[in-house]
Amino acid sequence: MTAPNSEKKIGSPREPMSERPAAERVRDFAEVPVGYTPDQARAEASRCLLCKKPQCLAGCPVGIDIPGFVNSIAEGRFEEAADRILLVNALPAVCGRVCPQETQCEIKCVLGKKGEPLAIGNLERFAADWKREHGGRTLPPVPQPTGRRIAIVGSGPAGLTCAGELIGQGHAVTIFEALHKTGGVLVYGIPEFRLPKAIVQDEVDRLAARGAGVVTDTVIGKLETVDELLGQYDAVFIGVGAGAPMFLNIPGENLVGVYSANEYLTRTNLMRAYDREHADTPILQSSRVAVVGGGNVAMDSARTALRLGADVVYLLYRRSRAEMPARNAEIHHAEQEGIRFNFLTNPTRILGNDTGWVAGIECLRMKLGEPDESGRRRPLPIEGTEFVLDVDAAVIAIGNRPNPIVPQTTPDLQTTRWGTIVADEATGRTTKERVWSGGDIVTGAATVISAMGAGQAAARDIDAYLAAPEPRPWRPEPRESPGDGQA
Amino acid sequence: MNEILKKEVIAPDVVRLVVAHRKLACKAQPGHFVILRVSEDGERFPLTIADSNTPQGTITLIFQVVGKSTALLAELAEGDTILDVVGPLGRATEIQRYGRVLCAGGGIGAAPLYPIAKALKEAGNQVVAVIGARSKNLVILESAFRAIADEVRVATDDGTYGRRGFVTDVIADLFAEGRTLARCWAIGPVPMMRAVCDLTRAAGLPTTVSLNPIMVDGTGMCGGCRVIVGGEVKFACVDGPEFDGHQVDFDSLARRLATYHDSEQRDHEACRIALTRPETKD
Ligand SMILES: Cc1cc2nc3c(=O)[nH]c(=O)nc-3n(C[C@H](O)[C@H](O)[C@H](O)COP(=O)(O)OP(=O)(O)OC[C@H]3O[C@@H](n4cnc5c(N)ncnc54)[C@H](O)[C@@H]3O)c2cc1C
Ligand code: SF4
Numbered sequence: 125m126t127a128p129n130s131e132k133k134i135g136s137p138r139e140p141m142s143e144r145p146a147a148e149r150v151r152d153f154a155e156v157p158v159g160y161t162p163d164q165a166r167a168e169a170s171r172c173l174l175c176k177k178p179q180c181l182a183g184c185p186v187g188i189d190i191p192g193f194v195n196s197i198a199e200g201r202f203e204e205a206a207d208r209i210l211l212v213n214a215l216p217a218v219c220g221r222v223c224p225q226e227t228q229c230e231i232k233c234v235l236g237k238k239g240e241p242l243a244i245g246n247l248e249r250f251a252a253d254w255k256r257e258h259g260g261r262t263l264p265p266v267p268q269p270t271g272r273r274i275a276i277v278g279s280g281p282a283g284l285t286c287a288g289e290l291i292g293q294g295h296a297v298t299i300f301e302a303l304h305k306t307g308g309v310l311v312y313g314i315p316e317f318r319l320p321k322a323i324v325q326d327e328v329d330r331l332a333a334r335g336a337g338v339v340t341d342t343v344i345g346k347l348e349t350v351d352e353l354l355g356q357y358d359a360v361f362i363g364v365g366a367g368a369p370m371f372l373n374i375p376g377e378n379l380v381g382v383y384s385a386n387e388y389l390t391r392t393n394l395m396r397a398y399d400r401e402h403a404d405t406p407i408l409q410s411s412r413v414a415v416v417g418g419g420n421v422a423m424d425s426a427r428t429a430l431r432l433g434a435d436v437v438y439l440l441y442r443r444s445r446a447e448m449p450a451r452n453a454e455i456h457h458a459e460q461e462g463i464r465f466n467f468l469t470n471p472t473r474i475l476g477n478d479t480g481w482v483a484g485i486e487c488l489r490m491k492l493g494e495p496d497e498s499g500r501r502r503p504l505p506i507e508g509t510e511f512v513l514d515v516d517a518a519v520i521a522i523g524n525r526p527n528p529i530v531p532q533t534t535p536d537l538q539t540t541r542w543g544t545i546v547a548d549e550a551t552g553r554t555t556k557e558r559v560w561s562g563g564d565i566v567t568g569a570a571t572v573i574s575a576m577g578a579g580q581a582a583a584r585d586i587d588a589y590l591a592a593p594e595p596r597p598w599r600p601e602p603r604e605s606p607g608d609g610q611a
Numbered sequence: 612m613n614e615i616l617k618k619e620v621i622a623p624d625v626v627r628l629v630v631a632h633r634k635l636a637c638k639a640q641p642g643h644f645v646i647l648r649v650s651e652d653g654e655r656f657p658l659t660i661a662d663s664n665t666p667q668g669t670i671t672l673i674f675q676v677v678g679k680s681t682a683l684l685a686e687l688a689e690g691d692t693i694l695d696v697v698g699p700l701g702r703a704t705e706i707q708r709y710g711r712v713l714c715a716g717g718g719i720g721a722a723p724l725y726p727i728a729k730a731l732k733e734a735g736n737q738v739v740a741v742i743g744a745r746s747k748n749l750v751i752l753e754s755a756f757r758a759i760a761d762e763v764r765v766a767t768d769d770g771t772y773g774r775r776g777f778v779t780d781v782i783a784d785l786f787a788e789g790r791t792l793a794r795c796w797a798i799g800p801v802p803m804m805r806a807v808c809d810l811t812r813a814a815g816l817p818t819t820v821s822l823n824p825i826m827v828d829g830t831g832m833c834g835g836c837r838v839i840v841g842g843e844v845k846f847a848c849v850d851g852p853e854f855d856g857h858q859v860d861f862d863s864l865a866r867r868l869a870t871y872h873d874s875e876q877r878d879h880e881a882c883r884i885a886l887t888r889p890e891t892k893d
């Protein structure tokens with residue numbers, strides 16, 4: 125591929141995506157960025173240099189042909205662009221919205237060396253949305269059935285991706301989900317204003333249309349064990365995520381008005397508590413909310429609190445802004461919307477009134493010391509700096525642990541001391557024969573796309589394993605990482 | 612699956628449903644609960660499994676209509692399907708041979724107590740059952756308990772049936788009679804469980820209670836069900852619902868149960884506590 129006018133493109137500005145004004149959007153749960161118009165998308169796509177050795181590819185955990193789909197957009201073939209992405213990514217409308225492209229593919233884009241990198245995420249979103257709204261409903265062809273049956277446990281991005289790949293290989297797939305709805309964090313955690321649920325449903329429906337069996341309301345380990353699944357299926361993939369909320373373990377955490385981010389977001393998103401007129405699930409109408417944490421989950425909780433009608437939302441983070449794990453764009457959105465950031469602030473106690481409701485949160489100022497194991501500077505308390513913020517609710521968003529039910533009920537499935545399942549990084553093979561695993565349950569809380577990458581890698585290994593002649597040895601074998609296969 | 616095969620009103624506003632669910636019927640053990648959802652806009656709420664029948668592939672649910680969700684559930688007829696039934700959740704009761712055991716049920720709490728008492732009997736224990744209710748017409752499952760227990764005593768608050776008084780009065784009678792008891796299970800409204808625990812603590816009788824705090828997922832994912840037991844935070848849906856009653860912080864439980872109660876916006880949230888607050892009918 126050649127790159128015409130590459131001089132002009134280097135240093136050219138990125139096509140901005142319009143967003144709804146902060147004052148308007150904090151009053152509802154509709155999406156914040158509105159997406160590119162076809163003209164904007166073509167203009168942005170035309171900035172791509174179509175590099176001979178595209179650097180961006182190495183940044184994509186599932187190996188999307190980035191220059192390929194971008195070129196299709198530039199030339200106006202939008203559906204073709206979407207189909208190119210769909211070859212390796214079953215959830216492009218999701219990834220286009222929530223992937224941290226700025227630290228994955230875009231950071232590698234050569235345009236970024238002398239200006240702004242290509243807006244790969246925005247273009248991915250455009251292509252996927254265009255196909256959903258205007259494109260044909262054609263589904264990728266399903267090959268001759270292999271007669272093999274695979275059980276997928278958990279319907280988050282890891283499980284859905286694994287299922288999609290396996291269907292594409294001709295296997296029969298059944299997805300088991302504990303909740304009444306599929307999608308994992310995409311439906312219960314990430315809010316509507318960042319990822320409309322209809323989009324997730326659409327992507328799940330496409331899988332179902334290609335023949336995936338979906339069984340909701342089924343907690344594996346309780347209703348059926350992994351061993352029982354192994355009796356009925358040729359292989360089992362475990363993608364149960366890291367959904368067990370952590371608390372601060374400070375006094376007052378059991379007061380009325382203290383929520384884990386998971387509960388706060390699940391009530392709002394999965395159970396639609398924000399739709400007070402229709403939904404039966406309640407959520408407190410708080411006026412002053414403290415959110416504790418610095419990741420995407422904390423940003424989502426804070427912005428949700430505003431939309432639920434809070435007058436003041438504080439975000440308390442014990443390090444400084446530079447250490448915040450949340451995506452920059454989300455921090456920026458939260459700032460625009462008026463979230464009050466308190467950096468270097470650590471809660472020490474939640475105060476209650478005489479009826480047991482939250483009445484305030486006591487915090488201590490921190491300073492940064494030497495870097496810890498994570499490489500981030502360790503926050504240290506500054507004695508005597510206690511102060512109290514007047515709040516009537518607190519949302520704890522300091523992280524999630526692996527879901528313990530499957531590991532606890534599955535003998536021979538080795539776990540780490542953090543409770544994550546031990547699995548080979550390249551193949552997803554666990555210590556238990558015919559059981560693969562991937563996503564947050566293996567890595568601890570991470571990202572949508574890394575979970576998808578793990579689901580894809582496992583599916584390819586499951587396919588290879590099932591095709592191999594008997595007896596098939598189980599030791600996890602070294603294998604190319606999924607990104608390499610595509611590059 | 613989830614089809615209602617039989618529906619009966621067994622006391623005013625107390626309904627028994629027999630629900631088809633082959634896998635659940637196989638797996639359900641005493642102490643387990645399910646999470647239900649009745650309509651698309653409905654909430655998820657827990658009910659303890661009151662009985663299960665493996666050969667017939669059914670589970671039994673007994674509940675009191677106390678709010679919108681239980682009212683919706685009670686509106687379903689035989690032949691209808693419950694939208695979502697998830698389980699069996701929670702840890703099963705530790706059934707062992709203890710000797711003579713006391714099973715105390717207050718109000719609708721007799722329903723989750725019944726499978727436990729039955730299993731304890733089958734494991735070779737002598738079972739003394741005490742069931743309490745506000746009034747005679749609210750006494751439930753008496754004959755079921757009579758069929759499995761060595762002794763059944765009934766108390767009603769208004770004295771219309773059995774001994775006049777509370778479950779705790781009957782337990783005090785048993786202590787006064789010098790009955791030796793190895794263990795106690797107490798299930799009912801929070802004040803009842805608290806009162807029983809105060810009595811049995813003084814008597815040195817180990818007591819297990821079954822807590823039913825507000826829940827969303829029932830799988831350890833939201834932390835909404837957290838309770839304080841022995842000074843530690845526990846998630847009732849995965850660490851319980853049964854706990855050592857002498858260690859439970861009932862004050863904190865009662866306050867958290869009232870979270871959506873006191874805020875006028877959502878009084879129908881009451882349905883969540885169907886099993887723990889039978890007095891707050893209507
Ligand atoms: C609020 C929030 C915001 C986030 N924002 C971003 C973001 O902007 N960008 C990004 O890349 N990542 C984000 N993440 C992280 C990302 O969502 C996760 O890394 C990703 O969803 C992990 O995928 P998974 O498939 O491993 O697990 P999950 O998405 O957690 O899915 C696991 C599924 O398994 C089900 N399950 C659990 N136990 C069982 C069982 N025993 N039987 C059957 N089913 C079971 C669960 O109900 C769930 O549906 C965010 C996370 C949260 C919580
Ligand atoms: S590195 Fe940037 S310019 Fe080069 S192909 Fe990838 S997106 Fe296009």
Ligand code: FES
Pocket residue numbers: 825826827828829830831832833834835836837846847848849
């Ligand atoms: S109900 Fe959500 S953690 Fe127990």
